[in-house]
Amino acid sequence: KGNQHRRVAYYDNELRENILHEQELINDFQQAIKEEQLQIYLHPQMNVHGKMLGAEALVRWIHPTEGFIPPNRFIPIFEKNGFILKLDDYMLEEIARVQAGWLAEGRELVPISVNVSRAHFTREDLAEHICEIVDKYKVPHEVIELELTESAFFDDKKVLLNTVKKLRDSGFPVSMDDFGAGYSSLNSLKELTIDVLKIDADFFRGSDSLERGMLIVTEVISLAKKLNMKIVAEGIESREQVEFLTAQECDLIQGYFYAKPMPVAEFAEKYNV
Numbered sequence: 001k002g003n004q005h006r007r008v009a010y011y012d013n014e015l016r017e018n019i020l021h022e023q024e025l026i027n028d029f030q031q032a033i034k035e036e037q038l039q040i041y042l043h044p045q046m047n048v049h050g051k052m053l054g055a056e057a058l059v060r061w062i063h064p065t066e067g068f069i070p071p072n073r074f075i076p077i078f079e080k081n082g083f084i085l086k087l088d089d090y091m092l093e094e095i096a097r098v099q100a101g102w103l104a105e106g107r108e109l110v111p112i113s114v115n116v117s118r119a120h121f122t123r124e125d126l127a128e129h130i131c132e133i134v135d136k137y138k139v140p141h142e143v144i145e146l147e148l149t150e151s152a153f154f155d156d157k158k159v160l161l162n163t164v165k166k167l168r169d170s171g172f173p174v175s176m177d178d179f180g181a182g183y184s185s186l187n188s189l190k191e192l193t194i195d196v197l198k199i200d201a202d203f204f205r206g207s208d209s210l211e212r213g214m215l216i217v218t219e220v221i222s223l224a225k226k227l228n229m230k231i232v233a234e235g236i237e238s239r240e241q242v243e244f245l246t247a248q249e250c251d252l253i254q255g256y257f258y259a260k261p262m263p264v265a266e267f268a269e270k271y272n273v
């Protein structure tokens, strides 16, 4: 199951444990939402001078018995069984609530992005649905950015194009996450008008192919600028990378070099938003 290249799988204890564990996480999810075990971490995005200009909302699950569970352990499961729809809605609503709170306190808002999994793009009223959630909190749409992955392009293209257009028309910035990690990057840029391009961290990894990666990043940044898009480089960990991106006039940097994702309260205090 889940492996298209092999016809035979041997059932063993590890497989059994994995299935049981997945099932447990599925069983625990509703409770997790109700009991606020899902926490929002914010990962700041800085310009090359180190000024914080935005953030991405990332989910963390603080499980009562398992402790801290990183998203890579449960998002793929919830993408399979559909719970991702509830989880993303929850994150969107919480971010709208946070922004509304900061607005009421007279703080200056920066855009915060939330991830919108590809599973959402089957519903034709997705844009209306998102508006409805955000408008409950009367937050200006400009400060809620929606991140989609290239893989959303493989599903119903018409729904995707329509939804992105409707969202942008009503003022939400839209970004493409993990650009370059999928298959049809350039083609998707041709058909979609979006505001922000997030360059995948993989370009900055590896030693043998690093130089080629940098060449590609240089050209991608130049292309994105011609298409009037803002560029965010993800997974930036070293000063050399920041210097390189400064020379390329990259707009924003999201990476451990500046900070790791942190709880909302810590973010508010640290950056005085």
Ligand code: C2E
Residues within 6 Å of the ligand: 043, 057, 058, 059, 070, 071, 072, 075, 084, 087, 088, 091, 115, 116, 117, 177, 178, 234, 235, 236, 237, 254, 255, 256, 257, 261
């Ligand atoms: P993503 O949306 O591409 O988020 C960026 C991931 O890269 C985050 O991992 C972030 O902590 C990590 N990262 C950023 N800079 C660095 C760096 O310099 N070094 C290293 N080693 N890592 C860095 P995280 O939080 O574990 O999230 C992983 C993925 O889980 C996300 O990738 C996203 O696809 C998914 N995810 C997280 N929260 C949500 C959510 O609320 N909804 C959906 N649909 N997916 C989510």
Ligand code: MG
Residues within 6 Å of the ligand: 056, 115, 147, 177
């Ligand atoms: Mg993302």
Ligand code: MG
Residues within 6 Å of the ligand: 177, 178, 198, 200, 234
């Ligand atoms: Mg990403």
